[in-house]
Amino acid sequence: MIAKTFFGFEEILEKELLQLGAQDVTPGIRMVSFIGDKGFMYKANIALRTALKILKPIYHFRVTNEESLYKGISGINWANYMNSNMTFVIDSTVHSDKFNHTEFVSQKTKDAIVDQFRTRTGQRPSVDKDHPDVRINIHIDKDQCSVALDTSGASLHHRGYRTATNIAPINEVLGAGMLLLSGWDGQGDFLDPMCGSGTLLAEAAMIACNIPANINRKEFAFEKWSDWDNQLFDVVTDSLLKKVREFHYTITGYDKAPSAVQKAKDNIKNANLDEYIKIEERDFFDTEKETKGPLHMAFNPPYGERIDIQMERFYATIGDTLKKSYPGTNAWFITANLEALKFVGLKPSRKIKLFNGSLEARLVKYEMYEGSKRAKFMNPIED
Structure with missing residues (x-):
């Protein structure tokens, strides 16, 4: 296959x-x-x-x-x-x-x-x-x-939980792949500071809890085939659900638009993930890190294709907010505006080439240390 x-x-x-x-x-x-x-x-x-x-x-x-x-x-x-x-x-x-x-x-x-x-x-x-x-x-x-x-029918990014979307939502498969490439495994706190309709939040929770990606999907193409085995399908589904694990950290989403927050909450509820995820109406640029341990951040900022913003100022403010307010954070985001990356003002520790639809994009990582990076390596932990 x-x-x-x-x-x-x-x-x-x-x-x-x-x-x-x-x-x-x-x-x-x-x-x-x-x-x-x-x-x-x-x-x-x-x-x-x-x-x-x-x-x-x-x-x-x-x-x-x-x-x-x-x-x-x-x-x-x-x-x-x-x-x-x-x-x-x-x-x-x-x-x-x-x-x-x-x-x-x-x-x-x-x-x-x-x-x-x-x-x-x-x-x-x-x-x-x-x-x-x-x-x-x-x-x-x-x-x-x-x-x-x-065997699938409609593309498998149609998970079945997202009924409400905002402008330029991220594809669910792209979101899941982005999270897996970032090393997200559910062993820590997670924040999407520009969560939109909540796709990255849902995918992050399913990865963290080992919930099957398409458990909420309504149908697959093979269900119409002559050799469709409903009993075998149920056995396979049950075996996957037995491997679901507990999650002991926080998954949080911010968005400054009230309409986006409501759509995200609706989608998270549709996915039966609302017990794991908290969504708040907040502007990322006015926030600071609230968790004590390491924070895994992943988001899909606008990059001008369908959203009109002042790109240079917007991406510069992303960098300023990370630098001033989010120590101890591994921040990942995807963008197809490669020029805008220059204005973040931080040096990415990783750049991964991806495509968002037909647009060439970069998945970038910024490591925000507690204190200075120099101090981190000059003062090793003593036994």
Whole structure:
């Protein structure tokens, strides 16, 4: 099987799969391949935090033109995966000079499937782009075509808890990956000082408590398949929930907009995480660190794509607030405004290249020490 992900998340997705028990795990570009049975397919969809889709490959062939594409798709016995009363849709990705448009590939694939059913049964399945029974994935790379069933359906970033959003919300998979890259493991206090609709708070709590990422999701594509095993699904879900752990620290979110605070509270309640998370209407720039021990901070500040702010002053104030008010803090944030980073006025200890949608971004870390950094290393702790 293949787990698709964002650029930069391949290694953490590989780690997730190994921890779940996948076999022959091999990372690629924006994907990780692995071997697992039906139960593991269910488990991967429910539990993986950094996967966007779980695909089940069913056929592979060489393709050089329109005719070979049609012939290759026709060589699959589609009655093994659907019947003429079911609906389907084709998602195509093409990296080849032999085909110019993904829509053409999808249309030709659709024709081959429909023609096969019409020839054999006199009936044909219909296309439903919004809520199909079967979602088929076509991937053409140069002269190689891979055909897979999409086991997930809608992207796995649709966790099921976020019903209210603000301007420019962070994708849930991107948020989870950002937190895992930052080293967040739930062993300390957490703050999102610009929490918006609460995505990072929810993902942080689920990581801390080892709650399956998609436990609140309404449905997966495989639930419409002919071999759907509801009992096995329940067994897998129960086994994952038995591994949920207690959390003994604080997770806090701030936002200065009352509407954002209310939306975040609603989403956190939808996720059944309100016992772990406190959300307050506060302006980060007027706050200071309130916890005694180390603080893990992660946030998604605005960077001008859909929010109009004075970037230079805004990012400078982020740096000033961290420096003056948040000693003993590891602060991480993501931004696609690479120019604005120059105005933070602090040197990041790490920069990780990611993509927020089509925007190239950086996940940056600022280590704010108690006292000066020089003093930390000049005065080692004595036995």
